[in-house]
Amino acid sequence: MGFQERVFSGVQPTGNLHLGNYLGAIKRFVELQDRYDCIYCVVDMHAITVWQDPAELPRTIREVTAAFIACGIDPAKHIVFNQSQVAEHAELAWIFNCVARLGWLNRMTQFKEKAGKDRENASVGLYAYPALMAADILLYRATHVPVGEDQKQHLELSRDIAQKFNNDFADSIRSHGFADGQLFPQPEPLITGPATRVMSLRDGTKKMSKSDPSDYSRINLTDDADTIAQKIRKAKTDPEALPSEEKGLETRPEADNLVGIYAALSGRTKTDVLREFGGGQFSSFKNSLVELCVARLAPIAAEMKRLVADPSHVDRILIDGADRARAIAHETMKVTKDVVGFVRKR
Ligand code: ATP
Numbered sequence: 001m002g003f004q005e006r007v008f009s010g011v012q013p014t015g016n017l018h019l020g021n022y023l024g025a026i027k028r029f030v031e032l033q034d035r036y037d038c039i040y041c042v043v044d045m046h047a048i049t050v051w052q053d054p055a056e057l058p059r060t061i062r063e064v065t066a067a068f069i070a071c072g073i074d075p076a077k078h079i080v081f082n083q084s085q086v087a088e089h090a091e092l093a094w095i096f097n098c099v100a101r102l103g104w105l106n107r108m109t110q111f112k113e114k115a116g117k118d119r120e121n122a123s124v125g126l127y128a129y130p131a132l133m134a135a136d137i138l139l140y141r142a143t144h145v146p147v148g149e150d151q152k153q154h155l156e157l158s159r160d161i162a163q164k165f166n167n168d169f170a171d172s173i174r175s176h177g178f179a180d181g182q183l184f185p186q187p188e189p190l191i192t193g194p195a196t197r198v199m200s201l202r203d204g205t206k207k208m209s210k211s212d213p214s215d216y217s218r219i220n221l222t223d224d225a226d227t228i229a230q231k232i233r234k235a236k237t238d239p240e241a242l243p244s245e246e247k248g249l250e251t252r253p254e255a256d257n258l259v260g261i262y263a264a265l266s267g268r269t270k271t272d273v274l275r276e277f278g279g280g281q282f283s284s285f286k287n288s289l290v291e292l293c294v295a296r297l298a299p300i301a302a303e304m305k306r307l308v309a310d311p312s313h314v315d316r317i318l319i320d321g322a323d324r325a326r327a328i329a330h331e332t333m334k335v336t337k338d339v340v341g342f343v344r345k346r
């Protein structure tokens, strides 16, 4: 089918970026730049689905932008912007709210986890989040979406929305010049590598997350060397030595997590890492992990610090990116409105 290949992904400005965001998402955004046209978005409209302090939000938006650039995303060759500057995201999300079914959204585990017990008090936005995410992707007719494991279900929902839209409006889509009846592609998730789900350092069954109240559960991209060392040394482990083969990690979530982090940071496989460290004690493995983590993260933290010191430079990047994103989004919205049957100025 004739969709131009394009990558889209987003990160929420909801707090401190951590190693999970880096290994599961941003590091992979960087790698995809050579092969695809990429659009990377700071999804501030997603962020406000839970309360964000307006005095803090601008700083976090700029910090995520700085992280993108510090990690190696090129905002001149690709597009980097914040979602709220392109109103078309909200516009298409509304149409998708009318395509997505309640039954589909009721199955979303992220809503259940984030809303917790007090579901009645969760925002409507938190519930409708996946329809906005589908709009983010499909506004650019993106074909590939690099995300961590936790976003797999949302991406499947985006595919369902694209398909239902194409089906519901098939005749109209054809009559507007799309002979194959496909206005939107089915975006493919790109979930690969040894760290698609980095776990909390305190609990190997919970994902590392910005919103975890314990700072010891995660390594932040801006942590200094001493903090990284302390967090890794305190990370939960079990009393046994490291296994020599990957199979031996299956029932040991904490060990599996630390080995996965080492593998992802060093660009090796878990098997390869265990060949080196298998049979050894956690203490010495943890020392090597601290060294590796600091070596990888320190230059990123330094560059982020340099960038956020000049907010107007960061803002210019976002404004320029938003202008280029809007040009694409605007074209998609025009044809989408025609397909739906809305009247508009020609
Ligand atoms: P929040 O707790 O506010 O949802 P988050 O840490 O989940 O924050 P997001 O902005 O929701 O961060 O996600 C940004 C990207 O990082 C997504 O692609 C997501 O899949 C990925 N990601 C988030 N946490 C992890 C993790 N622990 N391991 C791997 N990837 C992750």
Ligand code: MG
Binding pocket: none
């Ligand atoms: Mg998340």
